[in-house]
Amino acid sequence: MGESLIVGGTVFDGTGPTTRQATIHLRDGMIAAVGDREQIAAGPDVEVVDADGLFVMPGMIDCHVHLTATSAASFELQRLKDLVPLQAIRGVANARKMLDAGFTTVRDLGASGFANVAIRQAIEQGLAVGPRVLAAGSSMTVPGGHGDSYYRPEVSVYRENVVNGPDAARLAVRETVKMRADVIKLLVTGGVMTDGSDVGALQWTPDELRAAIEQAHQLGRRVAGHCHGAIGVIEGVKAGLDTVEHGTMLDEEAIDLLGEHGVYLVPTMVAGANIVAHGTAGGIPPHVVAKAEQVAAWSRRGVRLAHEAGVRIAFGTDCGTPFNQPGDNAAELALLVDVGLSPAEALLAATRVAAEAIGLADQLGTLEPGKAADILIVDGNPLDDVTVLRAPDRMVWVLKRRAEQVHERVRADPHPQQVVQPPRTRM
Numbered sequence: 503m504g505e506s507l508i509v510g511g512t513v514f515d516g517t518g519p520t521t522r523q524a525t526i527h528l529r530d531g532m533i534a535a536v537g538d539r540e541q542i543a544a545g546p547d548v549e550v551v552d553a554d555g556l557f558v559m560p561g562m563i564d565c566h567v568h569l570t571a572t573s574a575a576s577f578e579l580q581r582l583k584d585l586v587p588l589q590a591i592r593g594v595a596n597a598r599k600m601l602d603a604g605f606t607t608v609r610d611l612g613a614s615g616f617a618n619v620a621i622r623q624a625i626e627q628g629l630a631v632g633p634r635v636l637a638a639g640s641s642m643t644v645p646g647g648h649g650d651s652y653y654r655p656e657v658s659v660y661r662e663n664v665v666n667g668p669d670a671a672r673l674a675v676r677e678t679v680k681m682r683a684d685v686i687k688l689l690v691t692g693g694v695m696t697d698g699s700d701v702g703a704l705q706w707t708p709d710e711l712r713a714a715i716e717q718a719h720q721l722g723r724r725v726a727g728h729c730h731g732a733i734g735v736i737e738g739v740k741a742g743l744d745t746v747e748h749g750t751m752l753d754e755e756a757i758d759l760l761g762e763h764g765v766y767l768v769p770t771m772v773a774g775a776n777i778v779a780h781g782t783a784g785g786i787p788p789h790v791v792a793k794a795e796q797v798a799a800w801s802r803r804g805v806r807l808a809h810e811a812g813v814r815i816a817f818g819t820d821c822g823t824p825f826n827q828p829g830d831n832a833a834e835l836a837l838l839v840d841v842g843l844s845p846a847e848a849l850l851a852a853t854r855v856a857a858e859a860i861g862l863a864d865q866l867g868t869l870e871p872g873k874a875a876d877i878l879i880v881d882g883n884p885l886d887d888v889t890v891l892r893a894p895d896r897m898v899w900v901l902k903r904r905a906e907q908v909h910e911r912v913r914a915d916p917h918p919q920q921v922v923q924p925p926r927t928r929m
């Protein structure tokens with residue numbers, strides 16, 4: 503049970519847009535105090551971490567990842583062939599990459615065979631090193647919807663969480679929570695990755711949506727809704743969604759409803775940007791590229807308008823989609839700045855606002871006494887240039903509180919002069 507002082511850093515504590523010079527006192531994996539060193543009562547054996555000239559901030563939170571996914575251009579065959587245990591092992595490796603990149607919490611919004619729940623358990627049990635994981639199990643869809651199998655009818659594949667009718671929706675939520683999912687994910691509209699599904703179309707009936715969401719809330723679980731078309735946002739928010747994922751085709755009514763209901767928007771613009779940038783030349787299936795192009799321009803405009811209207815925007819990447827690589831999650835920050843968030847607002851989206859969006863604001867997201875010691879020490883000032891958070895050699899220190907109340911120092915050296923090579927295995 504250690505005690506540490508982080509001394510001399512420029513501290514962005516996540517409670518607002520500004521920084522200050524402050525000392526942070528950590529005890530047993532928790533933040534004990536933030537303030538002037540003279541006023542902090544530390545024990546005689548306290549470890550002092552020199553953060554002179556460095557930037558200190560809360561660990562980042564990615565509200566939308568797929569740990570088990572490959573980021574491959576063409577994923578369809580691999581997804582069918584890879585055993586679920588292989589997917590889970592890949593997910594453990596990807597989780598470590600995200601932690602090394604400064605993401606101390608990630609929310610996995612869809613994996614086969616509850617692999618994301620198993621990854622969370624492996625990390626909690628100390629079998630693997632990774633971020634805090636919130637896992638949705640498998641996402642839920644309706645027959646013919648995004649995420650359902652789209653092979654000819656006599657090809658038989660296991661269709662996980664494909665529900666028809668309110669009772670089936672309630673049952674799927676109960677079964678998913680039974681397998682220890684932390685959050686429920688509904689594929690409310692069509693998606694970019696599923697051939698034949700229309701991104702603009704609402705897939706669920708309103709009574710199916712209400713049934714699933716009411717059941718999840720009754721069981722104490724938040725509900726994340728994948729929505730491209732505005733109609734999905736409108737019906738999803740009316741039915742009680744807690745977060746809207748992607749939200750690429752927002753209109754005025756959808757934006758008003760998000761604001762009115764205080765629902766968080768998780769834009770994941772980097773997913774579409776990568777598909778458009780690499781295109782069919784990069785090996786991405788044409789139907790995927792066509793739909794990504796369809797939503798990309800809409801998306802930037804919609805997020806800009808939503809932000810201007812005061813909608814709460816939380817950080818997410820959809821990491822695992824084509825060319826959307828684990829460990830490069832911070833790429834989304836620059837896209838948020840491009841659509842009008844200030845660098846400080848982009849950082850808040852990835853810290854305090856993200857913690858609120860996933861329901862852990864009492865434990866995470868800011869550097870305040872009583873919160874978990876999830877802390878980054880960065881060589882560079884992201885308020886001048888958010889892309890410093892994307893550079894592996896700028897991430898000097900990543901600290902994450904583990905369940906058993908010790909803090910785990912993931913990256914070794916607190917001072918950049920001493921960091922010749924980041925202690926990450928390069929392949």
Ligand SMILES: [Zn+2]
Nearest residue numbers: 566568611820
């Ligand atoms: Zn996703």
